[in-house]
Amino acid sequence: MCTLEKRGHVYVLTLTGSGEHRLNPTLLTSIRSHLARIRSDTASDPNRPAALVTAAEGKFFSNGFDLAWAYSGSTSAADRRRMTELHRRLVADLVSLPMPTVAAVTGHASAAGVILALSHDYLLMRADRGFLYMSEIDIGLKISMVDYFDKVLCAKIRDAGTRRDVLLRAAKMTAREGVRRGLVDRAVEGGLERVVEEAVKLAEEMAMRGWNGEVYKKVRMATMPEVWKVIGEEEGEVAQSKL
Structure with missing residues (x-):
């Protein structure tokens, strides 16, 4: 699922394996467990140097x-709500993590994977x-059904034209286009390993x-007030998912 290692003062959380790293309850719980461990490790000394890098193996x-899991015959509406709630809580974990965070996007990131990176x-x-790639319009999924997605996108993509292209054209942004668009x-x-190194x-x-x-x-949370209003103004106080 994922591993956690320490490089100097940096925690490196890696999604392992050659698959698509689809976000289902099992993987989301594993990621959140590692973030909880990081939070516990650093709780006693808020001045201790620390930072997080999140990366992934494979393409x-x-x-x-994980829509194949979400809409299989054995998965209930309650299961799907749990999946989106876990993702929401993961976003809350990252927004409230007491250290700088860096996403090392080593391959494709789509939909909830983009939100994870951002x-x-x-x-x-x-x-x-x-x-x-925000794929919702291509696959017929209403983004409003996951109500914090748009808040993250508005916080991190300030240019209205870029948000339009990301959401209403389902534009697939390469790294260079992503830099140009902000x-x-x-x-x-230099490849996957070089991205992680940098x-x-x-x-x-x-x-x-x-x-x-x-x-x-606290400063990070203040830069994303609309996001925090949706995912929980108090840590651990997270709004109900609508999916």
Whole structure:
């Protein structure tokens, strides 16, 4: 599912395997468990240097919600609500994590996978492969049914024309186009390993600034007020999913 390692002051959380890293309750729970461990490790000293990098093996960063699982005959509406609620709580975990965060997008990211990437402070992306793709209009899924998606997109994509293209044209943004449009901080040459290396380097630089983690998270939350209103103004207080 995923692994957690430490490189210097940086926690590296990696979605493992060669699959699409579809976000179902099992994977979402695994990611959240690792984030809880990071939070526990750093709770005693908010001034301890720390940062997070999230990466993935294979050709996908994450291909979004596990729709094959969600709409199989054995999956109930309650199961689907649990999946979206877990994803919502994962976004809340990242927005309230008391340290800088970097997404190392090493392959394709679609729909809920894009939201996962954009929930980090910085987004580095492999230059020679992969795209960011909000697929809802292509697959006939109403984005309003997952009500925090639009809040994250509005917070992270300030240009209205870019939001239109992402949502109403289902544009597949490469790394270089993402940099030009302001979704991606850096397009990294050299393959998967190089993206992770550059993400860890950036995260280490941020960690060594010596910021207080509790202050950092409060400032981050203040930059995303509409997101926080939807996912929970108090940690652990998360609104009900509508899916």
